[in-house]
Amino acid sequence: MEETQEQKYLWWHEGIIYQIYPRSFQDSDNDGVGDLKGIISRLDYLKWMGITAVWISPIYPSPMADFGYDIADYRGIHPLFGTMEDFDELLNEVHQRGMKLILDLVPNHTSNQHPWFLESRSSKDNPKRDWYIWEDPKEDGSEPNNWLSVFGGSGWEWDEQTQQYYYHAFLVEQPDLNWRNPEVQQAMFDVMRFWLDKGVDGFRVDVMWHMIKDKHLRDNPPNPDYQEHMATYEKLVPAYSTDQPEIHEIVAKMRAVMDEYEERMMIGEIYLPVHRLVTYYGTDNNGAHLPFNFMLVNQDWNASTLSLHINEYEGALPPGGWPNWVIGNHDQPRITSRVGYSQAKVAAMLLLTLRGTPTMYYGDEIGMRDVPIPLDEVQDPQGLNMPDKDLSRDPARTPMQWDGSENAGFSEAKPWLRLPDNFRRVNVDVQREDPYSMLSFYRRLIQLRQQEPALHVGYYVPAPTKGTIISFQRIHKEQKFLVLLNLSHRPSLFRPEHASYAGKIVLATDPEREGRQVEKNISLSGDEGIIVRLN
Numbered sequence: 394m395e396e397t398q399e400q401k402y403l404w405w406h407e408g409i410i411y412q413i414y415p416r417s418f419q420d421s422d423n424d425g426v427g428d429l430k431g432i433i434s435r436l437d438y439l440k441w442m443g444i445t446a447v448w449i450s451p452i453y454p455s456p457m458a459d460f461g462y463d464i465a466d467y468r469g470i471h472p473l474f475g476t477m478e479d480f481d482e483l484l485n486e487v488h489q490r491g492m493k494l495i496l497d498l499v500p501n502h503t504s505n506q507h508p509w510f511l512e513s514r515s516s517k518d519n520p521k522r523d524w525y526i527w528e529d530p531k532e533d534g535s536e537p538n539n540w541l542s543v544f545g546g547s548g549w550e551w552d553e554q555t556q557q558y559y560y561h562a563f564l565v566e567q568p569d570l571n572w573r574n575p576e577v578q579q580a581m582f583d584v585m586r587f588w589l590d591k592g593v594d595g596f597r598v599d600v601m602w603h604m605i606k607d608k609h610l611r612d613n614p615p616n617p618d619y620q621e622h623m624a625t626y627e628k629l630v631p632a633y634s635t636d637q638p639e640i641h642e643i644v645a646k647m648r649a650v651m652d653e654y655e656e657r658m659m660i661g662e663i664y665l666p667v668h669r670l671v672t673y674y675g676t677d678n679n680g681a682h683l684p685f686n687f688m689l690v691n692q693d694w695n696a697s698t699l700s701l702h703i704n705e706y707e708g709a710l711p712p713g714g715w716p717n718w719v720i721g722n723h724d725q726p727r728i729t730s731r732v733g734y735s736q737a738k739v740a741a742m743l744l745l746t747l748r749g750t751p752t753m754y755y756g757d758e759i760g761m762r763d764v765p766i767p768l769d770e771v772q773d774p775q776g777l778n779m780p781d782k783d784l785s786r787d788p789a790r791t792p793m794q795w796d797g798s799e800n801a802g803f804s805e806a807k808p809w810l811r812l813p814d815n816f817r818r819v820n821v822d823v824q825r826e827d828p829y830s831m832l833s834f835y836r837r838l839i840q841l842r843q844q845e846p847a848l849h850v851g852y853y854v855p856a857p858t859k860g861t862i863i864s865f866q867r868i869h870k871e872q873k874f875l876v877l878l879n880l881s882h883r884p885s886l887f888r889p890e891h892a893s894y895a896g897k898i899v900l901a902t903d904p905e906r907e908g909r910q911v912e913k914n915i916s917l918s919g920d921e922g923i924i925v926r927l928n
């Protein structure tokens with residue numbers, strides 16, 4: 394369990410990743426949409442906070458049917474976001490500040506406007522026909538199988554001209570590539586090299602577990618746990634359309650491309666249960682460096698459930714597999730809206746003290762909440778396609794709240810999504826000055842974490858207790874920390890089952906507690922988290 398002497402820690406083990414949704418971070422040309430120059434102008438803020446790596450959601454040319462996750466050119470920059478010169482400048486400015494840049498790579502599907510697809514759909518004997526998943530109808534003319542689209546409706550789209558169906562796991566405008574085709578593989582590996590040659594430090598690979606589908610296209614089985622409020626996609630268990638054994642060969646090949654370069658890193662977006670998720674580290678770690686772990690996003694916010702899952706994850710990691718944690722992203726409700734404002738600091742402390750690389754989502758550091766978007770302003774296709782299910786992702790994608798000026802300092806034009814009414818109170822400017830704010834808390838937490846090897850690379854040992862507290866130690870050589878997090882709004886007593894701890898509180902959700910000595914039974918207020926440096 395103790396880390397071996399030889400373990401070498403790289404930037405992506407020790408660092409903190411910050412996700413930017415580029416449409417919403419900072420607008421520089423006042424068209425109401427964020428852009429690359431905008432991001433550049435805010436890098437000093439990220440550096441000030443202690444962020445070490447930035448991941449930006451797609452910035453490539455795209456018809457924006459899925460806001461950039463439908464790519465029409467893998468080697469360009471959408472004019473909305475700027476130019477390739479702007480990108481080179483961004484990369485340079487990030488590196489100048491000693492930070493890393495991670496791009497979004499979307500290899501599962503292209504836009505239906507991508508030249509590859511335009512060719513592929515042009516005729517049955519086009520050389521690129523087999524680059525996508527084309528199938529004949531069943532004898533009665535119906536779809537090749539029962540697979541559903543994540544965004545609602547069937548996963549198959551009929552092409553009148555060539556009299557076949559093509560498969561799209563997401564929108565009709567996002568046809569899936571055929572990863573069984575070696576030409577497709579090579580084309581995408583070349584895309585990776587294009588950006589790696591430029592000096593990009595890594596990729597976050599979109600829907601990695603979708604990339605290969607069952608060869609025989611067997612029907613997916615019904616989901617016995619389906620309920621009406623869920624997305625229609627959940628009616629079936631995607632047993633044959635996702636997480637197929639062959640995916641690991643593909644991921645290993647992608648990893649080999651990464652390994653042609655120094656210290657590059659690949660994250661996989663994978664929504665699977667722990668025992669499936671950890672297989673994406675690959676055999677002898679020849680897979681993804683970090684298969685995204687969404688446990689803190691998906692599990693109930695409850696101390697015993699989460700403690701169990703944290704331990705299950707720690708126990709399931711393969712030797713040499715480095716853990717990671719996420720509390721929010723552009724597809725999920727914001728943490729403050731999910732667990733409440735009073736628990737959001739506890740969540741931050743959990744994210745930043747567990748063993749493994751944390752990924753933060755822009756705006757969470759100031760406690761931004763999901764912003765209610767009136768029906769006639771909804772933009773997200775997931776929301777528009779299933780209007781009765783409340784699945785729009787817009788509320789978590791609203792403009793960053795920088796200051797109290799018009800449009801929160803995001804833009805001088807009307808932003809593409811509206812701001813909340815309270816942005817004059819909830820913004821970076823106000824919170825920077827307030828030592829009790831969410832932002833000040835995040836910053837101090839990040840600083841402590843990055844100063845203390847025990848907190849960024851130390852090993853993890855549970856400190857079991859009953860009740861509403863998550864409790865664990867982080868240990869590196871002689872340095873030991875005890876982390877206690879009360880997930881309840883009511884006070885709770887930490888009564889360790891097999892040990893006794895004594896030390897000094899070095900960081901707390903209520904800073905007034907800092908500096909206090911504690912020992913044996915430690916009482917916590919509701920919504921309180923503390924970090925104790927053990928004697």
Ligand code: GLC
Binds near residue numbers: 459462463563662723
């Ligand atoms: C991923 C992205 C999501 C997108 C989908 C299709 O889940 O995070 O935003 O809609 O893939 O590309």
Ligand code: MG
Binds near residue numbers: 422424428
């Ligand atoms: Mg702009």
